[in-house]
Amino acid sequence: MRAVVVRRPGPEAVAEIIEVPTPEPGPGAVRVKVAAATVNPVDLMVRNGVGGTPFAAPRDQWGIGWDVAGIVDTVGAGVDFTVGQQVIGISDRLDVSLAAQADYVVLEAQNVAPAPTSVPATAAATIPLNGLTAVQALAALDLTAADSLLITGAAGAVGGFAVELAAARGVRVIASASPGDEPTVRALGATDFIPRGANLPDAARALVPGGVDAALDAAALGPETLAAVRARGRFISISVHATPIPLRGTEVTTVLVHADRSQLDELVALVDKGHLTLRVAETYSLDAVAAAHQRLAAGGLRGRLVLVP
Numbered sequence: 001m002r003a004v005v006v007r008r009p010g011p012e013a014v015a016e017i018i019e020v021p022t023p024e025p026g027p028g029a030v031r032v033k034v035a036a037a038t039v040n041p042v043d044l045m046v047r048n049g050v051g052g053t054p055f056a057a058p059r060d061q062w063g064i065g066w067d068v069a070g071i072v073d074t075v076g077a078g079v080d081f082t083v084g085q086q087v088i089g090i091s092d093r094l095d096v097s098l099a100a101q102a103d104y105v106v107l108e109a110q111n112v113a114p115a116p117t118s119v120p121a122t123a124a125a126t127i128p129l130n131g132l133t134a135v136q137a138l139a140a141l142d143l144t145a146a147d148s149l150l151i152t153g154a155a156g157a158v159g160g161f162a163v164e165l166a167a168a169r170g171v172r173v174i175a176s177a178s179p180g181d182e183p184t185v186r187a188l189g190a191t192d193f194i195p196r197g198a199n200l201p202d203a204a205r206a207l208v209p210g211g212v213d214a215a216l217d218a219a220a221l222g223p224e225t226l227a228a229v230r231a232r233g234r235f236i237s238i239s240v241h242a243t244p245i246p247l248r249g250t251e252v253t254t255v256l257v258h259a260d261r262s263q264l265d266e267l268v269a270l271v272d273k274g275h276l277t278l279r280v281a282e283t284y285s286l287d288a289v290a291a292a293h294q295r296l297a298a299g300g301l302r303g304r305l306v307l308v309p
Contacts (some may be wrong), residue, residue, distance in 0.1 A: 002309070004269035004289050014290045015064050015101070016194070023098060023106045025076040030109055032087060035099045036283075037239040039292045039305040040129055040157075046094065047293065062288075065101030065307075066091050069115055069125035078097040079189035086115040088268070090128035092259045101289060103309050113264035121166040123278040125273075126157070126304040129257060131267040131276070134161035134216075137166035137236045137255040138169075141214045145170030150204050150212045150228050153219030154190060155181035157304055158238055162216050163257040164276060167283040174207055176200060176219070184302070190275060204228035217242065225248060277305030 001022045004015045021260060043064050064128045072085045081087065089112035091099045101104065113263065115124045115225045137158075149166050153159040154175035167173050167189025175190035182193045194203045204212055211230030219225075220242035226235050237243040246252035270276035281303035284292040292305045 001103035002286060003098050003103070004064045004083065004286070005097070006047050006064060007061045007064065008045060008210070013047050013049075015043070015047060017059075017289065020032040022104050025074055025106045026097055028038075028079060028109055029076045029106050030072050030079055030081050030087075030112055031074040031104055031106050031110070032068055032070040032089060033073040033104055034068055034100065034102060034211070034309050036125035037065045037102070037105075038125050038308045039101075039284075039289075039296050039307060040066055041296065042094075043101075043293065044176040044297055048125065056185065058211050061097050062094070063091070063096045063099030063102070065105075066100040067125045067127070068100040068105055068107075068131045069121040070105075071242060073104060073114075074107075076242070078173065081109060082284075086121075087112045088115045088124050088127055090131075090132065090257075090264075092257060092261050101286070101307055103286070108259070108268060110261050111259040113261055113268055116268045118272045118274075121276060122280050122308065123257065123304045125306055126278050126280060127169070127267050127276075128264060130157040130304070131161050132260060133158045133238055133255060134258060134259045135163055135263050135267065136260075137216050137238065138162060138165055139259050140236050141216065142236050143169065143171050143214060144212055146173060147213040148172040148208045148213040149178065150174045150194075151190075152176045152200070152215070152223065152225050154185045154188075154219050155302055159218035160185070160188055160277065160279065162218065163190050165270075166216075167191075168275060169267070172208075174204060174212060174269070181302070200224050201227035220221065223274055270307055280306055282306070283308050285309075 155177040175185040214234040220239040222242040
């Protein structure tokens with residue numbers, strides 16, 4: 001089978017396709033024939049070199065790709081999936097030699113959930129990584145309908161999911177994104193909008209005197225976003241490198257996403273009810289993976305890039 005890997009990580013590296021034996025699932029795992037796999041910023045991080053860092057040990061090659069939608073092809077012992085079942089899943093480890101950008105991927109059963117029935121595989125593949133990140137960030141913030149929440153990068157993949165999920169709970173969502181994204185994030189449920197380039201702390205405090213109760217910093221602005229949060233408020237980052245010092249008694253944490261079958265099931269249910277918006281920016285063949293990675297690096301996307309083997 002074909003698989004996308006990085007063998008010479010660094011800023012100049014490109015993802016390459018190699019031929020490898022098709023992996024076999026062991027007990028508690030399934031093999032998925034990939035119908036769609038997304039390209040995410042974490043893939044660029046792997047390309048730039050994660051081996052020998054706190055994220056992963058050195059290895060000869062790194063597999064690329066976290067999100068997948070496809071069909072169960074083979075099952076290991078002790079799993080509740082059947083051959084032919086349509087699923088979505090997440091490959092949530094950095095330290096692997098093969099991952100989801102491939103013809104087939106083996107995943108632990110806890111990393112997989114039945115796919116939504118209302119959308120094609122290209123859209124379904126956009127759910128796991130960013131959907132779980134948003135769900136787990138909001139869970140860590142422990143918000144109530146009485147809270148105000150600032151979300152930076154609100155038009156992005158994680159930010160967009162977070163806006164929609166938080167607004168559905170009755171939370172007052174203050175979204176920050178590019179000026180042209182205001183209609184999009186308001187349609188997702190944002191109550192207030194702060195254009196990128198404005199003084200974020202001052203603008204947020206003008207809307208919520210004293211500062212917002214919580215912030216989800218999907219744009220990785222760090223201290224700038226924290227300054228908009230009230231004393232003893234809550235802040236969560238999706239980037240270790242952009243997690244600030246917890247000033248003014250704030251509670252500062254970083255969400256590092258992990259697979260969760262029940263949360264995937266909840267996200268799928270929301271999609272099938274029409275309560276969660278999925279966005280595909282462009283699709284590429286697996287053979288065009290280098291072009292897809294370069295397009296992601298260029299920025300300016302609204303929605304995910306999806307590879308279709």
